[in-house]
Amino acid sequence: MSKKDGKQFELLVKAIYEEILQQDNIESVRVEHDVSLKGRSGQEHQIDVYWSLKLAGETMQVAIECKDYKTDVSVGRIRDFSAALDDVGNIKGIFVTTKGYQSGAVKFAEFKGIALKTVQKPTSSELNPEGSINRIVLNGNLLGIENVQVNPRFDFEWVITNTTIKEGDPLNFDGRNDEIKVLDSQFNLIGTILDFENKLPRKPENSKGLNHKFEFEDGYFYAPYSNHKPLKLRWIEFTYDTHTVTIRSDFSLKLSAQAVLKDVITGDIFLFNKSVKSAGI
Structure with a gap:
């Protein structure tokens, strides 16, 4: 040997x-x-x-x-x-x-x-171990949003009729965008503000001052830290900017x-x- x-x-x-x-x-x-x-x-x-x-x-x-x-x-x-x-x-x-x-x-x-x-x-x-594939090149665009402003529009006729709020009274609320919710009349969750932000259109890309509106037939605005009970909504309008980040990644599988x-x-x-x-x- x-x-x-x-x-x-x-x-x-x-x-x-x-x-x-x-x-x-x-x-x-x-x-x-x-x-x-x-x-x-x-x-x-x-x-x-x-x-x-x-x-x-x-x-x-x-x-x-x-x-x-x-x-x-x-x-x-x-x-x-x-x-x-x-x-x-x-x-x-x-x-x-x-x-x-x-x-x-x-x-x-x-x-x-x-x-x-x-x-x-x-x-x-x-x-x-992946066989014949030695390399993967990943090209893509990440479509994001920024400078988001949230503008809820309440059904003021319902508010005056069903609450003690009077014309000119301040409506104060506080909370994160994943805590503020839209509920239906049975208190089922329709979505959080974050959910609606995630649904906002990302195109046209790299644009400023875009507007998008979510309308509700049976929607109520709920904030965990507020001076009022859930208030009936007509819509929530978002004003925001879009930005695109281009990524290029080269992965070696070998x-x-x-x-x-x-x-x-x-x-x-x-x-x-x-x-x-x-x-x-």
């Missing part, structure tokens, strides 16, 4: 798992490289990448074996790693290589609960990554996009 100098590969795997732990909001864990762990037999075991953390009062250890091989990893390599894990005890094992695993290695690893991963250059399908970590058993992938000095794969 051909093997290249593995130190830089080990550092790449270390950097990948540092990123994964950070994304999982486990930021206080220190991922270490080239650690020696003493087994129960008294034997020292060299671990390529290692970290430990306390979870719910229990200490969890993880050991990663890194092999930068040009051919598939054999079952013997997994057995050797498994023996070291058993000697250390209470530790999770992950085996990472660049090529793949022989079928016997996969079967034995599943039996022993050892995770099998590969680190490779990402394929075009992994970088472009992801960027230096390497992809793939779980051989589950198929889950993690795209790694940081540079690790001299960590070619």
